[in-house]
Amino acid sequence: MATIRLIPSTYYLSNSSYLSVSNASNMYDDTDSTSYATVTNSRNSTSSYYIYLRGFNFDDIPSSAVVSSFTVMLKAYESGVSTSSSYVPYLANGTSTLSGCSTTAITTSASVHTFSCSYDWETISGYGDSFGIRINCRRASRNTTSYMHIYGAEIEVTYTVPNPRTITSSISGDGTISPSGANTYYDGDEYTLTITPTDTSSTVTATQDGTDITSSLVAHYAGGTVSTVLGTYTLESGSFNGSGASYFSGIVGNGVDASQTSSNYYSSSSSTQAVFTYDMSFSNIPSNATISRVYCEVNGHAESTSNSNEYMCVQLMSGSTEISEQINFKDIGTSNTTITLEATTLPTVSQLASMVLECTLGYYGGAINGATCYVVYEVASSYPEYYTYTYTVSSDSTIAVTIGGSMETDTLYVKVNGSWVEVSKAYVKVSGSWVEQSDLTAVFSAGTNYRGG
């Protein structure tokens, strides 16, 4: 337990013409002081004049301190006036007096005035530099100068500082935690740890002064379920097929690159249109993905725009089904332009294998400098959006939270050659055919015996 005296460091006069202070430094002392400063009031009788002592350094008390009591005091007396004068101290926030405080008028004998108020320490200290002791100065009569002598003022604060504890938290695997790393807390503090996983498995540990405290964390709330993970996948490779493929070999590539401008124009040069396709591979998209967008960016230009014959067109196809609008290069113009070919009918993951970028050659052609196709997809997953844990800091305790287990609803491992390997798909043979299972967790069941084949 410690006791500290906070004393003022400055003062303010409401009127500098008729109020003055001599030996001001004597005010900046505690109430044990025997030297005083003098406030001279030479103005007519009025209660609107005051002196305001402030500048208490609340920072002298550690921020972690628990204040058990505090007392605001002023030591002063008045002289040279009749008993009808009035010097009354108040507590103030800024220039406004605080209600709810009782004190007595300063008398002609030096005494310590103690303020009895309904305010708690948090309120008083929260005023900071605005907090002060205001003493209204009202002299008795027009013809008599009055004086007030101030020995000092103080706030005597008794407090204790709890033992500091270092809580260190960390996360392994995916996700974030807050706070992370080493942070200082004090006995009685409530430590709150928020865990935001970004995948289905991560482990959080927390230690207090090096001792594992994870098991002492109290879970308060797990947020909603994160249901999707977004991904955009670019085609892996492609190749030409079709009667016009030879015209375009090496021109359409993986990537839109206008610098590869072709000086040649490609057309069927006949009334018979030629068609070639550009096959695309998206094999790395998970089978349980939901596709939300498919589009291609194609850069090229038309040979001409002034002829009425057919021009080269591009379109997304899924097998023989048109899944996008057909864009005519005549509409693009003769300058290289990147167009976006948007699928209006979204294919499924399995249908991606038969999706192609189809080019139809007209009598007049165009140049394609490059093309890249994208599939935007979502993969459903299931894990808590976040967890919040609290822990009341105390002397010897410990914690350790493992995120996983129940969250890993769609992950299955099998030990192969001594190592655990993640299972991507599971099949059950039914009537002689292997049937893929959508729910990996339902493949195995309790009460059934299994053996390796």
Place this chain on the structure above:
Amino acid sequence: MAISKVVFGSDTLIDLTSDTVSADSLLSGYTAHSADGSEISGGVEFVTYYTGSSTPSSSTGSDGDIYLKVVS
């Protein structure tokens, strides 16, 4: 009445009394004799699981079996 122990003179020719085999610990399709000498038939069924990095061949396994395709 089932016989679990046979003693000839001072010689014990057969003694099943300490055997622990039971129907629920014996593979289905096999028979044995329990500690009291009675014949029991195995009742333990297994589901066979296979692992591999590609899709399963139709010639692999039989109905009810499991195939786990692992991440390669």
